[in-house]
Amino acid sequence: MKHIKPVIKKRLEDKKKLGDAWIAPLDALQSCLNDPEIAPDLDPNNVDYNIIVEIIEILIFTAIISLPAAVFYALYDLAGRKEYWNELYQEAQVINKQCNGNVLKSDDPDKMVKLDKFVKESLRLNIDITNVAHKCISKPYYTFENGYQVPNGRMIYVNFMSLAMDEELQGQNSKEFYAYRHDSPAIKLDHNYLVFGSGKHACPGRFLAVIVPKIFLHMVMLRYNVRTETGKMKPQKYTGPTVRPFNVGIVFENRN
Numbered sequence: 001m002k003h004i005k006p007v008i009k010k011r012l013e014d015k016k017k018l019g020d021a022w023i024a025p026l027d028a029l030q031s032c033l034n035d036p037e038i039a040p041d042l043d044p045n046n047v048d049y050n051i052i053v054e055i056i057e058i059l060i061f062t063a064i065i066s067l068p069a070a071v072f073y074a075l076y077d078l079a080g081r082k083e084y085w086n087e088l089y090q091e092a093q094v095i096n097k098q099c100n101g102n103v104l105k106s107d108d109p110d111k112m113v114k115l116d117k118f119v120k121e122s123l124r125l126n127i128d129i130t131n132v133a134h135k136c137i138s139k140p141y142y143t144f145e146n147g148y149q150v151p152n153g154r155m156i157y158v159n160f161m162s163l164a165m166d167e168e169l170q171g172q173n174s175k176e177f178y179a180y181r182h183d184s185p186a187i188k189l190d191h192n193y194l195v196f197g198s199g200k201h202a203c204p205g206r207f208l209a210v211i212v213p214k215i216f217l218h219m220v221m222l223r224y225n226v227r228t229e230t231g232k233m234k235p236q237k238y239t240g241p242t243v244r245p246f247n248v249g250i251v252f253e254n255r256n
């Protein structure tokens with residue numbers, strides 16, 4: 001907190017100076033400081049630091065849990081799904097040639113179209129059973145179109161798994177991994193694809209959560225053949241309703 005206070009002071013001073021001309025940078029700390037509930041009068045002595053700490057804490061935990069998990073599942077799916085190796089490798093080679101083997105440019109991940117579908121399918125299938133807890137705030141009940149009522153104060157969870165596995169929504173063999181079932185990007189929110197939630201509170205970290213596994217797999221594929229140790233894949237593991245990465249051997253072989 002000691003370290004963060006001078007940063008906050010400087011940002012609030014800048015905001016005061018620039019007034020309406022202030023253009024909010026897209027970062028978590030600044031969006032907190034732009035919130036009148038957190039910094040009502042732009043006075044550094046009148047900032048609700050507790051909310052800021054809570055938000056930053058949530059961001060850190062999300063980033064260190066969900067993001068590496070997404071990378072793990074994507075890598076594991078690649079290692080275990082031989083049928084995708086050639087096509088994905090070819091796409092990676094084309095992109096690598098276009099940038100002469102140099103570092104990727106910011107628009108290169110958009111060119112990883114097949115890999116995007118692959119990552120999307122990996123996210124779809126490695127999903128929590130239930131998620132996005134919501135508290136009912138309607139009084140005395142919230143009534144769904146079908147007449148089902150939820151009382152005020154009740155926590156409800158969305159059944160992610162049933163949605164992700166529904167054949168009517170996902171297409172044929174919805175329990176099987178088939179990357180090319182998707183015709184929209186992995187970051188796109190859709191009622192059939194609730195990995196990142198929906199609406200106003202949909203995950204703002206989804207751009208990072210998709211681009212990181214894509215860049216990681218791209219780099220891995222250019223250097224290595226990856227496969228599971230046994231050549232087979234294990235079923236997912238859950239802790240309660242939450243899907244969790246597990247210990248598994250992945251073999252990296254240098255490409256010649």
Ligand code: HEM
Pocket residue numbers: 059062063066067070131132194195196197198199200201202203204205206208209
């Ligand atoms: C694969 C990785 C990730 C998954 C599957 C995921 C999923 C989700 C879901 C389902 C929600 C709830 C959305 C809703 O209520 O409708 C959410 C919210 C959120 N996520 Fe993510 N997330 C991921 C990565 C990240 C990362 C890397 C960050 C930040 C760097 C992040 C930041 C957040 C924040 C701040 C919220 C709360 C948004 C709000 O309430 O307005 N997420 N995420």
